[in-house]
Amino acid sequence: MSKNEQRDLAPERLEKLRHILREHRIIRVDDLCQILQISAATARRDLAQLEMQGEVRRVHGGAVGLDTMLAEPVFDDKTSIAASEKQAIAEAALPFVKPNDSLFLDGGSTVLALAGLLASRTDLTVVTNSLRVAGALAAGGPAVILVGGELRRLSQTFVGPMTRFTLEQIHVDTAFIGTIGLTPEQGLTTTDPKEAYTKSLIISRARQVILLADSSKIGKTAFSPFARTDQVHVLITDRALDRKATRDFEKHGVRVIAVDIVKNRTTPKGP
Amino acid sequence: MSKNEQRDLAPERLEKLRHILREHRIIRVDDLCQILQISAATARRDLAQLEMQGEVRRVHGGAVGLDTMLAEPVFDDKTSIAASEKQAIAEAALPFVKPNDSLFLDGGSTVLALAGLLASRTDLTVVTNSLRVAGALAAGGPAVILVGGELRRLSQTFVGPMTRFTLEQIHVDTAFIGTIGLTPEQGLTTTDPKEAYTKSLIISRARQVILLADSSKIGKTAFSPFARTDQVHVLITDRALDRKATRDFEKHGVRVIAVDIVKNRTTPKGP
């Protein structure tokens, strides 16, 4: 029976914020406080979160919406679920990016989070088949090379046989990839054969393959296989696997890194 | 009499500055202070920043916009000048899109406006080298095929030799293209050689070429030529050319379509 003010839930507020930014393209913190009836601290926190997810660019006094916001309904939901896990995994992947590297970043929200972290690195070359990664890096940062091909709307990636001709032109130091399913025996699997085709091509053009997969993917098998487990050099995931699973992966030569979400520290298992 | 003065956010101001420069081509610091209500120090700082980004060249007393600014910028918002002209040109292009066609849409804001008009046409196949066109169609509508390649940030398009391999795989019914400069004798020109390379490739893969160019482009010549006038089948522009210019284009086999803009404002003088 205390105050009956109905405050917005955080995701609700973020969705309103997204709509505002879609319309206005630019918003100042003060106006946000007024419109959403929140404090400046909360407004800033929300903007910071959207920036981490690569949806806005913050500037002194407010934020600017990115073009990427104009598209995609399905995909967005995935990014908000388990966002902190994805963020933590992305941060753990950062040490594998060396100065002047050329990288491949594929689709998937975890890899997108990594792209956000690289947005100010002008020394890098990023090859990608993801429209959203390209969007996240469109304003500045690394040199961007996009693999052509047909747009697969569900994942917002470019896939299929036409990707081959561009991919055959390039070589990268490190490929950061995501997956739908992952088991030691079945290897890496995804849902769409065309997506699988492109992913396997990518892996063949990379010196080092780093798999970013939150723990929900492990033990799952999807329709289309695209790589064997032994083709993965490093697996970064969001919590410690049981000893057996870790051993199974290491038997295939995979280095397993688990991120402790609470402390946000990595606990390497292995050499 | 509340204090109704709200200062512009930095990116807002820079965007206004870009628009001013696109219109006037040259601007003095004093005028900037007046128009944007800022001090000379801030005006200089803004110009210095745009100069670092290669968008303007500073001169004593002000700055000159570079040709590349016409190539359509990273951000264009609702305040974009000539937005209604671009929209009208795009609408005039619509009758050239037949059911089940495959189209090419290149970079440039006029073509982007056309993309927006096609966003609900599921019968089409759209090939593009523009990140923004892909973004506009990312949520649904036509099948989208993106040409890969290096991202040219200024125009937000993918250009260069890597586009070749994908473009050689495709053929389209109609290519809708923009340009920076257009004269009957010099043909079509743009600022960046890589951009020109890709544009000329596109034209060679299209059965029909339709040029969308607002009147500010006509009579201009930019650095890199990418097509002869006789390679263009239709030119759609925003106001009637003089009789001689029209005849010159028609002599090269170009069909000229001029869109009559009806303005909401009452203009005392006739056309």
Add this chain to the structure above:
DNA sequence: ACATTTGTGATTATATTTGATTGTTTTTGA
């Protein structure tokens, strides 16, 4: 019900942006 976690707003300290002031450089016109 209790303790724990999470989210929010207030407070303080820090950082950024801005406009005024200063001295220096460039342009202009004799």
Add this chain to the structure above:
DNA sequence: TCAAAAACAATCAAATATAATCACAAATGT
């Protein structure tokens, strides 16, 4: 060429925005 005028860069202080910290309330799990 020189000197005056204009424009510029550098510096500083004030205004403003942000980050960091704390305390409290609500939600959550035990």
